[in-house]
Amino acid sequence: MSSNSDDSLPPPMPEPVGVPPVAPQLSSHSETLLAQLAGDFLRERRLERRWRTVFRLFWLLLAGLLVYSLWLQGRHVTPSTAPHTALIEVRGEIAADTEASAEQLLAALKDAFKDDAAQAIVLRINSPGGSPVQAGIVYDEIKRLKKIYDKPVYVVVEEMCASGAYYIAAAADEIYVDKASIVGSIGVLMDGFGFTGLMDKVGIERRLLTAGENKGMLDPFSPLPPKQRAFAQAMLDQIHEQFITVVREGRGKRLKETPETFSGLFWNGEQAVQMGLADHYGNLDYVAREVVKAEDVVDYTPRDNVAERLAKRFGAAIGAGAVKALKELAPIR
Secondary structure, three states: OOOOOHHHOOOOOOOOOOOOOOOOOOOHHHHHHHHHHHHHHHHHHHHHHHHHHHHHHHHHHHHHHHHHHHHHOOOOOOOOOOOEEEEEEEEOOEOOOOOOOHHHHHHHHHHHHHOOOEEEEEEEEEEOOEOHHHHHHHHHHHHHHHHHHOOOEEEEEEEEEEOHHHHHHOOOOEEEEOOOOEEEOOOOOEOOOOOHHHHHHHOOOOOOOOOOOOOOOOOOOOOOOHHHHHHHHHHHHHHHHHHHHHHHHHHHHHOOOOOOOOOOOEEEHHHHHHHOOOOEEOOHHHHHHHHHOOOOEEEOOOOOOHHHHHHHHHHHOOOHHHHHHHHOOOOEO
8 A cells, every 4th residue: 555655765864973074185286386386485585584684784784884984083084195284273172171182182293293294283273271281281292292203383373372272382383373363361360259248148157177277278158368368379370480481482582571471461463473472474274385385284183073972962061060160169271
């Protein structure tokens, strides 16, 4: 007996559990293409890393060369085997830690004297003076080197050659000036301030304890006893006599002394020539061309490199004014 029921149909097959679907198989061509792409990618990465390394080394080398060149800047004179005039600049205050310090000028003087191609040394001065100690060191070194190397030394004055600057100039064989240059000021001073009267008015009491009766000498907040004043004056007079001796030795019979010569006064270049404080009129080019007979001028002046200038500006210069004020309550110059 037939029936329309679905009982006679076979049951559906169950789905397998936990079996992943079978991935389609790649052809050998696809595998080769993928391998080639992967190889190309790796090669590009390696090449990229190499170029990155090369560029880094290049910039590192460039930075190193830049730093080295900045460090050398102004430290070495460009060699010149041709006969030339050696120039050394004396500018600004003559003091320790300045461009016109004895340390800086002595290094330049030694280089210039030792150079066989340097026919003569010219000090171009534009300075109001400064420390007699620094000036004395430079003066003595010029005299010593002249004896060793037998080279002439000339001074060319621009705007000013006064006090300690003239102390140095006295070591030269000849001094050249402009008619309007300022020359002289052969004297010594020690300056400072006294605040005792002001302190009395405002009712401020100075409490200074010392071991040694003269240890507080020249303290601006204490009175200056006659004995200490006389002691300081005697010291200044002695340094003044040293200055006078140097000028007399350097200028010799050319010097036409008057009662005002060593009084601390200063004169223009025309008067200086008349008084024997200077010899002739002339600038650097004139002296190199007409006197030394070597127009080529080589600058031996040592100068701070860029790194040192930055360090001084942003580092060492911080608080320099306060330190200087503490160290130099009564500077001699």
